[in-house]
Amino acid sequence: MKQITITQPKLVTDFSCVGGSCREHCCQGWAITLDKASVRRYQNSKDNAIRHLAQQSIKVTKKSHAAWGEIIFSDGNKNCPFMNSERLCSIHSSLGGDALSDTCATFPRLKRIYKSEIEKGINLSCPEASRLLIADPYAMTMDSTIELHNGFNKAEKASVQTKIIGLFCLNILNIDTLSVEENLYGIVKFLLFAEKLERIDEHFDQLEAVYHVIASDLLNGKIKNELAGVNQNYNLKSAVIFLMQNFFKAKSASRGALVLLEFIKTMDRLFELFADDKKSSAQMAKIETGWQDNAGNMLACHHYAFHNLVKYKFWQSAFPLGNGKNLFSNLYLIVSEFYFIKTLLAGRLYEKGRVTEDDVIDAIYSFHSLTQHNTQTSAQFHQYIESVKFGDDLSLIQLLV
Structure with missing residues (x-):
């Protein structure tokens, strides 16, 4: 008999289909x-x-x-x-x-199979999965069990280098901060060091030392101050949002599209409302300022919601090399998706004066309905994201400030 390690987030363990009561069934x-x-x-x-x-x-x-x-x-x-x-x-x-x-x-369960491991996940296009993600602060806590199988899985071994980097990144995300953007900036700093190493497994001590420095900087506020010093580029931000919205407007017949398009219509209305501003960057600045000034009240009881969402994106994509792209290309994908969802909610907050838990669930599940339904859909969306990238992959830092 062979030992197979099964790893999955608590979210997957807790999931149960709600059947006919689902807000938009699959x-x-x-x-x-x-x-x-x-x-x-x-x-x-x-x-x-x-x-x-x-x-x-x-x-x-x-x-x-x-x-x-x-x-x-x-x-x-x-x-x-x-x-x-x-x-x-x-x-x-x-x-x-x-x-x-x-x-x-x-459906909506997913899994990655390696020779001696199985990693389980769940598709956030399911509204109940999205609800569990933001309702439980421990939703992305990992559960591991060992099962005895007749033989190893007919699959390749998990990459040691990918495992090491992925675990360090998840540990950085687990550091308690008020803003997940700070954690993501910490990951940028960690990856800038890691990408210089030819053999990650031979430099574990160095990686661990860098991790501890970043963890300390997150806790003492140094990274927060660094991020605050980054100049805003609202032109880049508005361009990213406009181009991503165009992708979804072309998907109006798909499941989840009507819900997501309501968020996009809100953004369209806001940019019409701010028609006195000549530049879209000024319009984006107003929306983001409204979010920064008021989102704290909404997130007071769910401050972990965005942390869970980003942790999910790292786990589900098998970061950093789940799709064969380089470290920062994959990080850009995660950051741009997170930024888009957050901005849709910022638009809803600006227009309605409040954002509810249902709004957050709707934004997350409808977004993933149009980007995560199958491997073809995911590949199509990620290819499109590459086209909206401005400058190099490190332009993602602009989406964190």
């Missing part, structure tokens, strides 16, 4: 692929209703065994045809949980 508005066994099971089911629906509502594509068919959605409400009047799955209720396709049985 059985509508996007492509759902079915594996070969599931297609055949449904189309040949002894349950007359399931068999009839399957024959009418599954398009057989035969792209692969994992993608043998696709659900044909209703033209009206975009719901899965197998959803019943109680907004629950008729396959699950009629045939049982074991009859669900791989897609439906696993």
Whole structure:
């Protein structure tokens, strides 16, 4: 028997589907692929209703065994045809949980498989997952267990260098600060040192020493003061927001789009309201000032919400090298996504005078519905982010001030 280490955030351990009470369920508005066994099971089911629906509502594509068919959605409400009047799955209720396709049985759960490790995560396009993320200060605390398997997983070993850097970054994020931007700036400083090392595993003592200096600087306020000394570049900030909004405006038919577009419409209205200002940078400055002046009241009971969100982004992306890009390219992706979500909430706060927990949940899950649904969607969005980058990767510091 071989030992396999299973690691997952508390968020994943605690997650349970809320079924029909979900604010925007996952059985509508996007492509759902079915594996070969599931297609055949449904189309040949002894349950007359399931068999009839399957024959009418599954398009057989035969792209692969994992993608043998696709659900044909209703033209009206975009719901899965197998959803019943109680907004629950008729396959699950009629045939049982074991009859669900791989897609439906696993969503929103995710996992990375290495030779002797499995790292589990969850897709934040699920509103309940997003709610748990911001409702529990310990949502991103890691749980580890060891399971005995007949053999190792048929996968490569986890990269030691990636593991070391990723753990140091998560430890920096765990340092208690009022602003997660300070933690992110600390990570920038840590990575500037780490990227100079050819073999991370041979310089652990040096990395640990640098980490302790950064941890001390975060706690004594030195990093906060450094960040406060960075000159604002509202032209860059507004350009990033405008270009990212354009990406989402083109996705108006996708699940989550209507919710996210309400935030974007708010931003559009605010820039019209500030039409007396000639430059978009001045408009962005007003929105950010409003956030800085008033967000503290909103975050008083949820000061950990943004910390949890950023920790999630690091874990879920297998930072720093989960997608083959370099350290700072991947950090730029995380920072730009965080900055966009925060700015949408700043716009809502400026217009409405308040931001609720529901607003935060809506912003997070709708954003991830359009960027995280599958690997193709994620790759498309990240490619777009590369196009909105101004200057080098370290321009991300501008998004932290």
